[in-house]
Amino acid sequence: MQTSFTPAQLADPQVAESEKILRRCVHCGFCTATCPTYVTLGNELDSPRGRIYLIKDMLENGRPADEEVVTHIDRCLSCLACVTTCPSGVDYMHLVDHARIHIENTYRRSLPDRLIRNLLAAVLPYPARFRTALGFARLGRPFAALLKRVPALKPLGAMLDLAPKSAARFSDAAKPGTRPAGAQKRGRVAILSGCAQPVLDPGINEATLRLLARLGIEVVVPEGEGCCGALVHHMGREGEALDFARRNVDVWTREIEKGGLDAIIITASGCGTTIKDYGHMLRLDPAYAEKAARVSGLARDITEYLVGLDLPKLEPRRLNVAYHSACSMQHGQKITMAPKNLLKAAGFTVRDPAEGHLCCGSAGTYNILQPEISAQLKARKVKNIEATKPDVIATGNIGCITQIASGTAIPILHTVELLDWAYGGPKPEKLAAG
Numbered sequence: 001m002q003t004s005f006t007p008a009q010l011a012d013p014q015v016a017e018s019e020k021i022l023r024r025c026v027h028c029g030f031c032t033a034t035c036p037t038y039v040t041l042g043n044e045l046d047s048p049r050g051r052i053y054l055i056k057d058m059l060e061n062g063r064p065a066d067e068e069v070v071t072h073i074d075r076c077l078s079c080l081a082c083v084t085t086c087p088s089g090v091d092y093m094h095l096v097d098h099a100r101i102h103i104e105n106t107y108r109r110s111l112p113d114r115l116i117r118n119l120l121a122a123v124l125p126y127p128a129r130f131r132t133a134l135g136f137a138r139l140g141r142p143f144a145a146l147l148k149r150v151p152a153l154k155p156l157g158a159m160l161d162l163a164p165k166s167a168a169r170f171s172d173a174a175k176p177g178t179r180p181a182g183a184q185k186r187g188r189v190a191i192l193s194g195c196a197q198p199v200l201d202p203g204i205n206e207a208t209l210r211l212l213a214r215l216g217i218e219v220v221v222p223e224g225e226g227c228c229g230a231l232v233h234h235m236g237r238e239g240e241a242l243d244f245a246r247r248n249v250d251v252w253t254r255e256i257e258k259g260g261l262d263a264i265i266i267t268a269s270g271c272g273t274t275i276k277d278y279g280h281m282l283r284l285d286p287a288y289a290e291k292a293a294r295v296s297g298l299a300r301d302i303t304e305y306l307v308g309l310d311l312p313k314l315e316p317r318r319l320n321v322a323y324h325s326a327c328s329m330q331h332g333q334k335i336t337m338a339p340k341n342l343l344k345a346a347g348f349t350v351r352d353p354a355e356g357h358l359c360c361g362s363a364g365t366y367n368i369l370q371p372e373i374s375a376q377l378k379a380r381k382v383k384n385i386e387a388t389k390p391d392v393i394a395t396g397n398i399g400c401i402t403q404i405a406s407g408t409a410i411p412i413l414h415t416v417e418l419l420d421w422a423y424g425g426p427k428p429e430k431l432a433a434g
């Protein structure tokens, strides 16, 4: 694609990067076929190619974002299916990141939109606040249908719908400290506790800690670690996202220097995609660029790490598992086979639902901010999963777990919970009744 940025515009490193990305696009349109919003809405402006044109036009003319651009960029899930499909290697992820920052800096959203976004940014990344908010959300659940009838309040209704029905239990898994290896020590890692996951489903990191201990891995939960920044990053709130990233880089750098780390383990693939991008996000900060790149280089999804530990092959156990590959796992991190191979080796029968490349509609805060499109994608995803007639669904991202669980009665677990069970851990609570 031809571009006509001026030398003055290109002096801005972010514009210079976006220009390089734009130039790679050859308008072929292959990406449209796998874009969930294009597949759902059928509008070229809701396809990757359409959005690329909108972004190019906005940046090239140095214009503030307008309503049209904001509408179509807001509808983008950042699922990155287009990145997987694109034959020209267009780095849509960093282009849309730039567009979102530009929108945040130049566009004044409506008051309800600003309030809901501020609320999400002030609550979700902080476990204590999020836990309190979920308590209020449970009380408000009966009003969800009423709120969804008022267009400006639909996101609040969607939020209440997604809130778990019962209070989340407290867990020691997120407590700072070192968990010794339970067998002969063969590694030392840090684990990200995260923000929303330990509140919504503490069993995921509990299973991870148990499994790693049995495999001889010492695990440290570092003091001071927090949200990875993905939630605000996807809202274009760059300053806040970089603050979260710097804080975690400092914490993990201290651990690297103290006892050495083989990996930084992440059990939510949405967070993993962002942490693997810290090196890029902080590339222009001379005080952090190197440290952030080192942290990104150590970041591993739990399944990626487990594959390197050569777990033994187990007898088949007659349980059909539909594996849902989160977008951040398959498109963001390009991890496609590791989770399925681990499940198969652990004796599970793995089924691949149709249209596995399409997003379930969770996408961070998307299911709150774009509830209608999200609901359509969820229904499509659940139909495809249920068609495989599974006993259980496995996936590697808490956002997908929450989203899909709200549309089906089939239990949905994190992959590592099934692996922990297969290799000697307790039966997961969600299966315990079965």
Ligand code: SF4
Residues within 6 Å of the ligand: 034, 035, 036, 037, 038, 046, 047, 048, 051, 075, 076, 077, 078, 079, 080, 081, 082, 083, 092
């Ligand atoms: S990130 Fe996903 S929703 Fe956004 S343009 Fe690409 S394929 Fe479409």
Ligand code: SF4
Residues within 6 Å of the ligand: 024, 025, 026, 027, 028, 029, 030, 031, 032, 048, 049, 052, 082, 085, 086, 087, 088, 089, 090
């Ligand atoms: S597939 Fe790639 S090159 Fe083709 S239109 Fe989409 S982004 Fe551009």
